[in-house]
Amino acid sequence: MIYLIxxxxxxxxxTLAWMLLEREGLPGCPTDALVSMLxxxxxxxxxxxxTHPDKAVFAQPFLIExxxxxxxxxxxSDPHDxxxxxxxxxxxxxxxTAAELGIPLASVFLGNTKLTTEDLRAAPxxxxxxxxxxxREIAAWVRDRSAVLRxxxxxxxxxxxxxxxxxxxxxxxxxxxxLGRT
Numbered sequence: 690m691i692y693l694i695x696x697x698x699x700x701x702x703x704t705l706a707w708m709l710l711e712r713e714g715l716p717g718c719p720t721d722a723l724v725s726m727l728x729x730x731x732x733x734x735x736x737x738x739x740t741h742p743d744k745a746v747f748a749q750p751f752l753i754e755x756x757x758x759x760x761x762x763x764x765x766s767d768p769h770d771x772x773x774x775x776x777x778x779x780x781x782x783x784x785x786t787a788a789e790l791g792i793p794l795a796s797v798f799l800g801n802t803k804l805t806t807e808d809l810r811a812a813p814x815x816x817x818x819x820x821x822x823x824x825r826e827i828a829a830w831v832r833d834r835s836a837v838l839r840x841x842x843x844x845x846x847x848x849x850x851x852x853x854x855x856x857x858x859x860x861x862x863x864x865x866x867x868l869g870r871t
């Protein structure tokens with residue numbers, strides 16, 4: 690089983706992935722590794738880090754192939770064999786496309802429509818040396834992307850978990866949803 694976790698930056702994707710790795714013993718990979726590889730090795734494809742809106746679109750074919758390759762490496766006879774893939778290039782479209790290819794997966798999408806600049810400042814290494822305007826801009830961008838993601842999930846039937854009204858409880862709900870324990 691492939692476990693996909695998507696959402697904008699700073700909403701809790703890595704936290705949820707680590708929970709699966711630690712509690713369930715599953716291996717995994719952040720899509721930042723895929724983006725870094727493509728940015729350096731194949732810049733002509735336009736996949737690069739940042740908050741630009743086309744990042745996931747350009748990365749999707751590569752993400753689907755990565756998901757397919759990981760799924761082929763899993764032991765279908767072992768119901769506990771799985772792999773976690775998390776990142777901001779994991780979208781409802783990518784999850785739907787992978788499922789249509791017959792890849793066994795569960796997905797959840799996290800958002801935070803109430804993210805504040807103070808929330809971002811809690812992880813200063815992410816926006817190291819950024820000014821107040823940058824913090825405000827990124828917080829607004831994450832809130833907007835979360836709302837768009839929430840609506841896309843509602844339209845496509847994917848699970849969206851809002852973390853702006855209780856982060857810890859939301860992460861636990863997302864964890865349960867991924868494992869089919871809701």
